[in-house]
Amino acid sequence: MADLAETVTERVAVPRTITRSRGFGVRSAGDRIFNLSTLALALVILALLFGLTLQLFTHALPSIRAFGFRFLISTDWDPSNDVYGAAPFIYGTAVSSFLALLIAVPLALGVALCLSEMAPAWLGRKLGFLVELLAAIPSVVYGLWGVFVLGPWLRDHVDPILAKYLGFLPFFQGPHISVSMFTAAVVLAIMVLPYISAVCTDVFRVVPQTQREAAFALGATKWEMVRMAVLPFGISGVIGAVILGLGRALGETIAVAMVIGNRPEISASLFMPSTTLASVIANEFVEATSDLNLAALVELGLILLVLGLILNIAARTLVYSATQRHFHKDKR
Amino acid sequence: MKVSPAQRRHDSYRKIKSNLMVGLTIGATVVALIPLFFVLGYLLSKGAASVNWDFFTKMPVPVGQVGGGMANAIVGTFELVGLATLMGVPIGVGAGVYLAENRGSQLAQVIRFAADVMMGIPTIVVGIFVYGIFVKPFYGFSTLSGAIALAIIMIPLVTRTAEEMILLVPQEMREAALALGVPSWRTTISVVVRTAISGIATGVILAVARVAGETAPLLFTAFGNRFWSTSLFQPISSLTVQVYTYAISPFADWQRQAWAGALVLTAIVLAMELGVRWMTRGSARVAR
Amino acid sequence: MLDKVVVKHLRAFFNKNEALHDVSLNFAENRVTAIIGPSGCGKSTLVRCINRMHEVVPGATCTGEVMLDGEDIYAPSVDPVQVRRRIGMVFQKPTPFPTMSIEDNVAAGLKLNGINLARADRDRLVEQSLRRSALWEEVKDRLGRPGASLSGGQQQRLCVARALAVEPEVLLMDEPCSALDPISTARIEELLLELKESYTIIIVTHNMQQAGRCSDYTAFMYAGDLIEFGETRQIFTTPARRETEDYITGRFG
Numbered sequence: 001m002a003d004l005a006e007t008v009t010e011r012v013a014v015p016r017t018i019t020r021s022r023g024f025g026v027r028s029a030g031d032r033i034f035n036l037s038t039l040a041l042a043l044v045i046l047a048l049l050f051g052l053t054l055q056l057f058t059h060a061l062p063s064i065r066a067f068g069f070r071f072l073i074s075t076d077w078d079p080s081n082d083v084y085g086a087a088p089f090i091y092g093t094a095v096s097s098f099l100a101l102l103i104a105v106p107l108a109l110g111v112a113l114c115l116s117e118m119a120p121a122w123l124g125r126k127l128g129f130l131v132e133l134l135a136a137i138p139s140v141v142y143g144l145w146g147v148f149v150l151g152p153w154l155r156d157h158v159d160p161i162l163a164k165y166l167g168f169l170p171f172f173q174g175p176h177i178s179v180s181m182f183t184a185a186v187v188l189a190i191m192v193l194p195y196i197s198a199v200c201t202d203v204f205r206v207v208p209q210t211q212r213e214a215a216f217a218l219g220a221t222k223w224e225m226v227r228m229a230v231l232p233f234g235i236s237g238v239i240g241a242v243i244l245g246l247g248r249a250l251g252e253t254i255a256v257a258m259v260i261g262n263r264p265e266i267s268a269s270l271f272m273p274s275t276t277l278a279s280v281i282a283n284e285f286v287e288a289t290s291d292l293n294l295a296a297l298v299e300l301g302l303i304l305l306v307l308g309l310i311l312n313i314a315a316r317t318l319v320y321s322a323t324q325r326h327f328h329k330d331k332r
Numbered sequence: 333m334k335v336s337p338a339q340r341r342h343d344s345y346r347k348i349k350s351n352l353m354v355g356l357t358i359g360a361t362v363v364a365l366i367p368l369f370f371v372l373g374y375l376l377s378k379g380a381a382s383v384n385w386d387f388f389t390k391m392p393v394p395v396g397q398v399g400g401g402m403a404n405a406i407v408g409t410f411e412l413v414g415l416a417t418l419m420g421v422p423i424g425v426g427a428g429v430y431l432a433e434n435r436g437s438q439l440a441q442v443i444r445f446a447a448d449v450m451m452g453i454p455t456i457v458v459g460i461f462v463y464g465i466f467v468k469p470f471y472g473f474s475t476l477s478g479a480i481a482l483a484i485i486m487i488p489l490v491t492r493t494a495e496e497m498i499l500l501v502p503q504e505m506r507e508a509a510l511a512l513g514v515p516s517w518r519t520t521i522s523v524v525v526r527t528a529i530s531g532i533a534t535g536v537i538l539a540v541a542r543v544a545g546e547t548a549p550l551l552f553t554a555f556g557n558r559f560w561s562t563s564l565f566q567p568i569s570s571l572t573v574q575v576y577t578y579a580i581s582p583f584a585d586w587q588r589q590a591w592a593g594a595l596v597l598t599a600i601v602l603a604m605e606l607g608v609r610w611m612t613r614g615s616a617r618v619a620r
Numbered sequence: 621m622l623d624k625v626v627v628k629h630l631r632a633f634f635n636k637n638e639a640l641h642d643v644s645l646n647f648a649e650n651r652v653t654a655i656i657g658p659s660g661c662g663k664s665t666l667v668r669c670i671n672r673m674h675e676v677v678p679g680a681t682c683t684g685e686v687m688l689d690g691e692d693i694y695a696p697s698v699d700p701v702q703v704r705r706r707i708g709m710v711f712q713k714p715t716p717f718p719t720m721s722i723e724d725n726v727a728a729g730l731k732l733n734g735i736n737l738a739r740a741d742r743d744r745l746v747e748q749s750l751r752r753s754a755l756w757e758e759v760k761d762r763l764g765r766p767g768a769s770l771s772g773g774q775q776q777r778l779c780v781a782r783a784l785a786v787e788p789e790v791l792l793m794d795e796p797c798s799a800l801d802p803i804s805t806a807r808i809e810e811l812l813l814e815l816k817e818s819y820t821i822i823i824v825t826h827n828m829q830q831a832g833r834c835s836d837y838t839a840f841m842y843a844g845d846l847i848e849f850g851e852t853r854q855i856f857t858t859p860a861r862r863e864t865e866d867y868i869t870g871r872f873g
Contacts, residue, residue: 110360
């Protein structure tokens with residue numbers, strides 16, 4: 001054993017001295033360079049975020065200066081006369097998103113409860129995977145399907161029923177058109193559901209098993225256990241998930257652009273074509289007739305950006321606190 | 333303790349109610365999954381017939397004519413996504429390393445927050461941004477600008493995945509390398525990142541799948557091209573934009589091809605998603 | 621007989637908490653010195669200060685001197701990386717690098733420092749290190765297999781081989797057997813007797829019998845202070861301090 005030692009030790013050029021020849025500080029040059037490089041790359045993210053916001057703001061400035069606050073409430077969108085108002089788009093975005101959530105949230109809650117509480121673990125994982133596939137389908141594919149399949153089907157089979165039973169409401173009156181607010185809301189609901197349900201499932205899964213067992217020990221039925229042990233824990237997370245879904249619905253562009261009809265007017269009927277902030281940008285940006293037109297479109301984008309940022313921040317704060325709280329609670 | 337008839341009735345009412353609610357949640361799951369099958373089903377039934385050799389090899393024909401294919405769109409998508417990955421992944425992984433190595437620092441928390449926030453920006457806004465800084469002042473619609481837009485979308489996704497995967501590497505591994513006299517930066521690259529690399533790779537693939545399906549950011553950056561794009565500074569076609577253009581057109585043949593394009597696009601994206609799920613079966617949760 | 625490592629007035633801190641209070645200690649060359657004491661007494665902190673691993677933890681600092689062959693390793697001009705090449709460490713939990721094979725693991729200390737040996741030299745080094753850690757016979761046919769495919773005891777011996785491959789002069793062992801079964805523990809203890817011919821060994825252990833069996837000198841620590849230090853035989857048969865005696869006889873810890 002000893003003879004091997006000498007031969008190799010000679011060749012192994014491991015330095016014997018511990019003092020460095022130059023430089024101060026504990027960290028070597030290599031460390032400093034590495035840290036600076038990663039810092040630079042990380043700062044790119046900050047630069048992008050700030051740059052994006054700043055850039056949109058500057059390019060929207062002509063429109064902001066021309067129209068001021070009136071922009072937000074004016075319904076005049078008239079490129080030929082260079083007059084612009086955002087109200088139809090804000091209305092369309094708000095209503096389509098709200099409706100989409102109205103449909104998607106109860107379903108998503110049901111799905112999340114089913115996956116986390118009702119189904120056995122292996123089935124829950126498989127079903128959860130299928131639900132996530134819904135999120136993987138590209139937006140343009142949903143749009144395509146919406147235009148040629150869902151829209152006509154809703155017009156022919158669902159709209160008449162709604163008109164028949166709920167026709168006293170202005171929402172369900174008027175002609176039935178396949179490209180409409182209603183179709184857009186349904187497509188949005190389908191697209192947004194997997195995100196809401198995924199977050200809710202995570203939130204419910206974090207609830208400690210001891211809570212569930214305590215409920216059962218008191219003689220609760222399955223549903224009562226959910227109501228007592230799971231839902232109260234998850235409420236802020238669920239709200240966060242809903243807000244996240246709202247943020248997604250706001251920003252959804254292509255599928256909505258394809259099925260909403262792109263009519264820059266506000267009407268009460270859900271069966272009529274409408275428009276949203278994102279879809280009008282998609283449709284008109286390239287054909288902008290003047291600088292003011294472009295600026296107005298950018299201002300619409302700015303509104304979208306600000307809304308998206310606020311909602312995203314709110315959502316993540318809620319979800320983060322919901323999923324973190326339980327770990328701390330259980331530490332004794 | 334004797335149970336009164338009223339109590340027993342109430343108990344069975346509770347049981348029925350519980351079963352009803354369970355049934356509702358199952359029903360909700362079924363309803364939620366119905367569109368999945370319908371979308372995939374229609375894609376296959378309407379698109380499969382048109383996915384033929386012509387589709388993959390021919391170029392689009394002039395408006396109104398029948399025939400042609402989406403060869404340039406398919407190549408375009410690969411080019412755009414490939415270029416975006418080349419730009420976005422190094423930045424994303426580097427940023428992820430920084431965030432993982434400097435967990436406590438204030439700056440790191442701000443950057444992490446910024447990355448999270450960026451993930452919620454509507455992608456059309458990213459398109460507007462790139463239009464403003466690159467397309468308008470410089471080269472007009474171009475492959476490069478489209479790739480930049482996609483890269484911007486990818487970066488926060490890759491960053492968060494990289495950070496999470498690196499944090500999963502146990503501290504002992506790091507210390508073992510340091511104790512061997514390996515400098516800190518080398519430890520990070522050759523031991524920590526190397527251990528986390530497969531997790532990071534799956535995150536990258538998911539990010540790629542995500543941007544491959546994006547249309548909005550390409551509308552006014554890459555724009556579209558009926559022909560082959562011969563330089564990075566020329567507009568380029570992509571599957572997503574092509575499907576969009578064809579779908580909203582009044583031409584039946586274009587609509588037929590739109591279905592084919594949508595089928596191919598979905599197949600590519602789902603293949604990546606499924607591939608990642610299969611690769612990570614049994615291991616730690618993949619970062620969302 | 622010389623002192624290889626001399627610790628002088630070492631105080632160690634985690635942020636504001638003082639974990640070691642003015643410890644001074646000599647470690648003899650080519651001998652095994654055991655450090656014993658109850659949990660939290662600072663024995664791990666002490667050895668981690670010896671190879672400058674203590675400062676790796678954010679907020680951890682120390683003052684005092686640690687002399688290696690008469691040179692203070694905490695002098696401002698000293699590169700901790702170089703210190704760690706002369707003072708190696710084996711941790712409580714075996715940590716073979718999961719992405720590397722057995723032979724790559726052994727050679728990791730060199731490879732990761734950019735020292736690329738010729739194939740033949742590398743193989744010789746790997747064999748030598750594995751023989752030194754008594755693992756060669758068990759793995760010589762599967763050097764290409766992943767490091768993580770070994771059992772716990774084998775992994776720990778792999779870590780010893782890895783530490784030895786960089787030719788350190790001192791080997792620190794922080795409770796190396798606490799995660800192992802009795803048989804693997806016995807193998808490692810046998811190893812100590814062989815290794816001390818070439819290396820200075822400092823072993824932290826919460827197992828007093830192990831200290832009694834394997835070490836030449838023993839230091840007893842309690843709550844950040846060095847209570848007593850001396851030849852193992854003396855410490856275990858006629859301890860000078862009452863605290864030492866209480867610990868040895870199992871009254872606490």
